[in-house]
Structure formats: structure tokens, C-alpha cells
Amino acid sequence: MRTRFVLIQTSHAGNVGGVARAMKVMGFDDLVLVQPRWANVLRREETIQRASGANDVLARARIVDTLDEALEGMSHLCATAMTPRDFGPPTRSPREHFSEVLGAGNPPGGVAFLFGSERFGMRNEDVYRCHVALSIPTAPGFGSLNLAAAVQLIAYDWRQALGGFGAPAPQAERPQADAKALSGMLEHLEQALVAVDFLDPEAPKKLMPRLNQLFNRAAPSDEEIHILRGVAKAMLQTADRAKR
Amino acid sequence: MRTRFVLIQTSHAGNVGGVARAMKVMGFDDLVLVQPRWANVLRREETIQRASGANDVLARARIVDTLDEALEGMSHLCATAMTPRDFGPPTRSPREHFSEVLGAGNPPGGVAFLFGSERFGMRNEDVYRCHVALSIPTAPGFGSLNLAAAVQLIAYDWRQALGGFGAPAPQAERPQADAKALSGMLEHLEQALVAVDFLDPEAPKKLMPRLNQLFNRAAPSDEEIHILRGVAKAMLQTADRAKR
Incomplete structure (x- = not known):
């Protein structure tokens, strides 16, 4: 590993x-x-x-x-x-x-x-x-x-x-997205949460660390990260329309 | 000893x-x-x-x-x-x-x-x-x-x-929300995803089952369910404003 x-x-x-x-x-x-x-x-x-x-x-x-x-x-x-x-x-x-x-x-x-x-x-x-x-x-x-x-x-x-030296590396069944992909998604989501007025950047109240922990437990795959970014994008677009 | x-x-x-x-x-x-x-x-x-x-x-x-x-x-x-x-x-x-x-x-x-x-x-x-x-x-x-x-x-x-110094100070067990709370949150989220035009109800493409699996792995607490419902609500309100 x-x-x-x-x-x-x-x-x-x-x-x-x-x-x-x-x-x-x-x-x-x-x-x-x-x-x-x-x-x-x-x-x-x-x-x-x-x-x-x-x-x-x-x-x-x-x-x-x-x-x-x-x-x-x-x-x-x-x-x-x-x-x-x-x-x-x-x-x-x-x-x-x-x-x-x-x-x-x-x-x-x-x-x-x-x-x-x-x-x-x-x-x-x-x-x-x-x-x-x-x-x-x-x-x-x-x-x-x-x-x-x-x-x-x-x-x-x-x-x-790991079983000492020479132990076979266990095979991952579900490919888990790496930390960078997760933090990128979280930043995207944070923008979206601000845009829909759920997150107040002046008083963030540990919302993002909490969501980070939740998604850490979920250990999303790359495909799921993609879905979650899609959600963030749709939220931002909707918020954009709401402003007009 | x-x-x-x-x-x-x-x-x-x-x-x-x-x-x-x-x-x-x-x-x-x-x-x-x-x-x-x-x-x-x-x-x-x-x-x-x-x-x-x-x-x-x-x-x-x-x-x-x-x-x-x-x-x-x-x-x-x-x-x-x-x-x-x-x-x-x-x-x-x-x-x-x-x-x-x-x-x-x-x-x-x-x-x-x-x-x-x-x-x-x-x-x-x-x-x-x-x-x-x-x-x-x-x-x-x-x-x-x-x-x-x-x-x-x-x-x-x-x-x-020798028995160690004991595990680090035990943290309060994180109470996991029950299945009903989770499915209620997912329904709420589904409405929000439709509202922000991410989910097409005519072609839902297994999005909700996938999110269900993701949240199952995360095993959210009641407090986290509350946060996620807050997000869904904010999405719905923003979408509502976008329509006006």
C-alpha cells in the first residue's frame, strides 16, 4: 500500500x-x-x-x-x-x-x-x-x-x-478519490453553500470542517466527487439566476 | 512490573x-x-x-x-x-x-x-x-x-x-441518525436537486440511490441530518427566488 x-x-x-x-x-x-x-x-x-x-x-x-x-x-x-x-x-x-x-x-x-x-x-x-x-x-x-x-x-x-515485510498489498475494491480531489470538491461546495445563503462566510461555525468529516467517512470515489461537484455547480448557477 | x-x-x-x-x-x-x-x-x-x-x-x-x-x-x-x-x-x-x-x-x-x-x-x-x-x-x-x-x-x-495507558480519552459515541431520518433528508435533498436543475425527474439516472449509498457510508448523525436538510432548504429557497 x-x-x-x-x-x-x-x-x-x-x-x-x-x-x-x-x-x-x-x-x-x-x-x-x-x-x-x-x-x-x-x-x-x-x-x-x-x-x-x-x-x-x-x-x-x-x-x-x-x-x-x-x-x-x-x-x-x-x-x-x-x-x-x-x-x-x-x-x-x-x-x-x-x-x-x-x-x-x-x-x-x-x-x-x-x-x-x-x-x-x-x-x-x-x-x-x-x-x-x-x-x-x-x-x-x-x-x-x-x-x-x-x-x-x-x-x-x-x-x-501491514503484516511485516513482503505481505501482499490488499486490493482496493472501490477506488477512493484522493485528498486533493476531496478538498477541491469541498471548496466548490463551500462556494455553493455561500451562494445559496446557507453558509455565512463571516460566521462559518465549523460547517466546512464538519462536512469534511462527513465526506471523509463516506470516502467518495472519483465518480462521486464528480457528482457532488455537479451539485455545487447547479447550486451556483441557480443562485446566479436568483440574483438577476 | x-x-x-x-x-x-x-x-x-x-x-x-x-x-x-x-x-x-x-x-x-x-x-x-x-x-x-x-x-x-x-x-x-x-x-x-x-x-x-x-x-x-x-x-x-x-x-x-x-x-x-x-x-x-x-x-x-x-x-x-x-x-x-x-x-x-x-x-x-x-x-x-x-x-x-x-x-x-x-x-x-x-x-x-x-x-x-x-x-x-x-x-x-x-x-x-x-x-x-x-x-x-x-x-x-x-x-x-x-x-x-x-x-x-x-x-x-x-x-x-502491560496494558498501555488506555486509549486516548474516549470521545462521545457519535449517535447515528436512524433510517427514517436519512430517507427523509434524502427526499428533501431530492426536491432541492430538482429545483436547482441538477436532477431531471424524467431521467433520474440512479442519482438518488447513489447519494443514498454515499450517505450510508457516512452514517450521518441527527445533527448532520439537520445540517443537510438546512442545505436542501437553502437550495429550494434560492431556486424559488431564481424563478421570480
Whole structure:
């Protein structure tokens, strides 16, 4: 199964190296950095040192400007966040979630694990678009996991859940639209909801995060995204006529 | 259960700090160092920095000269070694071993996890005295786990095997709307889709059954049904204005 690790606004180059090593040791190699602090982070000395031989992961890694770019092709988004958010996705432990995701009849096509910055974690709006917030069970009063350590644990649990090395990738039955397609549809729908006076842009009241969660659960296919965009378009056209 | 982490001839002070943090985050605090490279390793800057707040673990840590001293009071010894030794204890994966140890009628009184030096791992004679050699399943061809990362994984698996810290704060179960509420919403939505000229009642093309399936997967709550009915209402009102 396609698996991607996405680091958002990472500060410490050493951590990026540690993450590359943690991924490689569990057989993963798709690393994307969103706005890292250092533009040359993939070539910095601390990075190379902490990567300790996982140079191919660094070589393959991409640096992008937006989370959207980072998530291209991914359909199941796992935030890693210690503190549950209101209106956010359900908070689950990794093992519990992984066994459920893989046990369900329709496993996702691509799974992305999102990690926020060392100091501030993930932004609410980035958490909102995820299907789940993975919370690694840690000691009460000291939940301070190092970034590379967190990646190590998630990579390990995910690899184990996948059955270890060489396990056959389960076949997706219903092709699920990727995160970009879903967020594009939601933006379209948001415009339509504003146009029909259901959504007040001045007082959005978490409507879009809520709809995002609802559609995450529905896990729409590309065809369904197409239908939903058609609905949004018809709403906008009707609203347009109403204005004349 | 008493749990101790024993680091043998560790070279890098940063790793000692990383180990302290990795232990603490999983609720362990008994750390013993056998002949570390630096006598003042517990007070070095890299150590404190990587410990990132796990200072109490460092403060409690002991430095000793021999493995014997380090193992005082421990009854079940787990080596961590990537390569199996002839004549050594059985090599097992952590999860497999932990569930067996804890499932057996007579769980040990104290468990020690032994970690060799970064460069050379554990000496054969140290491995020989252990009850098991734990081998963390890693990618073929790249089994190079950082020391703190290895401690993190073992501490996590052991904590989980011990029953964990419980799942993240259980969220209120999301009450799912009943079938009648869902079909009522779908009828409302159908009228709205006709009103905005998206659905042609003469050629409905399975649109509503498809949306029904999509919303079945989303399993909306009563509150979400309410939101969706609000959307349908706003669409109908807008369509009404468009006709005037």
C-alpha cells in the first residue's frame, strides 16, 4: 500500500535525518516536507548524519510549499496530534486504527501520515481535513515524543499492521478519490453553500470542517466527487439566476 | 512490573538523552548505564538537550562498571540484538515475546532490556545470559535502528503489552441518525436537486440511490441530518427566488 510521511514546517534538520532513518528501517521511502525551516535541509550535515545511511530516502524526498501538494494521490489522511480537536476527526490509537482500516473491506489506496512542527504540532485546519487523529499512548504528564521517535513508532505499527515485510498489498475494491480531489470538491461546495445563503462566510461555525468529516467517512470515489461537484455547480448557477 | 533499561558502553551522549526521553514518554524511569564512554554523560549538554524534559530519568540513572551490577533485582533479561547468535537464547519479535511472557502463569518480577553499544552491539557473552534476544522486525537490507529509536520501540511495545495507558480519552459515541431520518433528508435533498436543475425527474439516472449509498457510508448523525436538510432548504429557497 502506498505510504507517505509528511513533515510540516519541521525546524530541526537532525530530526529530518532521524525520520528518514526511521522510515527506511521499516521499509518506507516516500517523504515529503512542507515548508521546512531550512530550504537545504535534505543536504545539511546534521540531516545526513542522523539519517545514518538512509540517503536514498533523502534523495527521493520532496520539498513543497503547501500541504495540498504533499497529499497528492493520497486518500487516507492520518494526523498525528496529541490533543483532540473539537470538530476534528476521531482520535484513535495507531494499532486500533490500523487494524480497523486494514480489516475493513475497502482499504485506502494511499495513506499519508502528517506530522506537525516540533514546537507547535499541527494547525487545526490541517487536522480537520484528516480522517483520523492518531494519538500514540504515552505516559500521563509526559507526552513529549521526539519527532523522529513518533515517526518510528507509527512506521513500526503500520508496518506490523501491514503484516511485516513482503505481505501482499490488499486490493482496493472501490477506488477512493484522493485528498486533493476531496478538498477541491469541498471548496466548490463551500462556494455553493455561500451562494445559496446557507453558509455565512463571516460566521462559518465549523460547517466546512464538519462536512469534511462527513465526506471523509463516506470516502467518495472519483465518480462521486464528480457528482457532488455537479451539485455545487447547479447550486451556483441557480443562485446566479436568483440574483438577476 | 519493574522494568529497567540497561545501556552497555554507549558512545553518544545525545543517544542517552534520547533514551531517557523515549523511556519517560512510555512511563519508565529506571535507566542504568554500564561503562558509558563519557563518565559525565548524564550531565553533558547533548544529553540534557535530547532528553527534552526527561531530567528526572537522568537524575535517577545510575552508572555502573559491570553488567552484573546493572542487573541486580531483575529476573527476566531481554537482549536486543539484530543478529542471532549460535548457542544464544531464542530470537523473538518483541510483541510475540511480550504477549507470551505476560500470558504465562508466572510473569517475571523484574524485566531488563539490554542495549549494546552503537557500533558493536552486544557482546556474545552478554547475549548468552539473556532469556531472549529481541529482534525488532526491520526492512531487509536496512536494519540500522538508532539506539534511542530502538529503546522507543521496545518501551512502546512493552507498555502496550502491560496494558498501555488506555486509549486516548474516549470521545462521545457519535449517535447515528436512524433510517427514517436519512430517507427523509434524502427526499428533501431530492426536491432541492430538482429545483436547482441538477436532477431531471424524467431521467433520474440512479442519482438518488447513489447519494443514498454515499450517505450510508457516512452514517450521518441527527445533527448532520439537520445540517443537510438546512442545505436542501437553502437550495429550494434560492431556486424559488431564481424563478421570480
